[in-house]
Amino acid sequence: MTKKQYQDMLNDLKGADNTLDGIHRTGRMIFKKAIELDVIKIDPTQYATVPKTQRTVEEIENKKEIPKFLEKEELALFLKTAQQQGLEGDYLIFLTLAYSGIRDGELCALKKTDFDENEFTLSITKTYYNPTNNVLKYTLLPPKTVTSERKIELDPIVFAELDKHLAKQNEVKMRYRKTYHDKNFVFVDMLKKHGYPIYIKKIENRMRRLLKLAGLSETLTPHSLRHTHVSLLAEAGVPLEDIMDRMGHKDDDTTKNVYLHITKTKKKEASHKFGELMRNLSVK
Missing domain, CATH: 1.10.443.10 (Intergrase catalytic core)
Known part of the structure; x- marks a missing residue:
């Protein structure tokens, strides 16, 4: 298998990012072992990249499916x-x-x-x-x-x-x-x-x-405890970038979904407080 054939295979399977990551990890292990056993000389997976599905912020925010996690009282x-x-x-x-x-x-x-x-x-x-x-x-x-x-x-x-x-x-x-x-x-x-x-x-x-x-x-x-950790960090006001760094993510839709779900209420509260502030100023 050539490097191009392997990359084309990954491109053809594009769609389910988590599944594709698993396929690529398995492929890397297989070809690494083939190199060790002198079955092949060149690893076709060496420079391969997993294609990611790019989605808009609106798509992420509107996604209804939120991974399961524990509320802080349930975690305790x-x-x-x-x-x-x-x-x-x-x-x-x-x-x-x-x-x-x-x-x-x-x-x-x-x-x-x-x-x-x-x-x-x-x-x-x-x-x-x-x-x-x-x-x-x-x-x-x-x-x-x-x-x-x-x-x-x-x-x-x-x-x-x-x-x-x-x-x-x-x-x-x-x-x-x-x-x-x-x-x-x-x-x-x-x-x-x-x-x-x-x-x-x-x-x-x-x-x-x-x-x-x-x-x-x-x-x-x-893995639900991982989502729980994200939710509690978001609730504590930790920025998304810092959470992604702590979780070992460069970019992950699931983490974003949990973060946006938790911070949505805070955004509403901020908007409400701003409105109240302006109304009070108008009265004066």
Whole structure:
């Protein structure tokens, strides 16, 4: 396959951006392996770009479909349930997802060195890939996009819980030191495959369990916590550009949709206040 044939294929599939991103990532892995095995000499995906569907601001604002996310009261309930009724590691897992907005694959790949307890920052440099859900057969890949590699600030509450978690993890590591998979991962299997990173499906299953216990919608997923993070940042008045940077997005319609949905009420309030101000001036 030539570079032109591969790019033409991507262009022909243009339409569903998220699906196309996945196809391109898979293609890159396939041809990278082909290079490693000397099946081919030139990688046709090397300079390929995923065509994006350009939409107007009006189209984004008028789009009715808003991704599912938790209101702040619901998030507080969910995290309280995780803290009180969660399985081993649940509270830190969902606390980290909720307070950082990172993807679940990025969370699974986190290592201790990614957390800077002096600066209270978290570095995202890789993502976890394991399509078979076999805990032993995982792969670490570069982040989803170039902008996905980032450093974000985290609330000290996450680091406080991290310290507790790592203390327990160290006990398990010492107990099974001869067989422990010591690769510095933070979120690991501490019951059977000691030290191996947890897989995404397990996070989904644990979240569903907690949602049921909390009486919240079981259709929510770990990715919903990412949307929740965006919504709360928007509600707090953080500019869209800063949110996109924190989320590792160069441009993302879903983030814009959530942002516009949340800030719509604030825009109405601003307009109302301006009108009231002018009316008061007119009276005088």
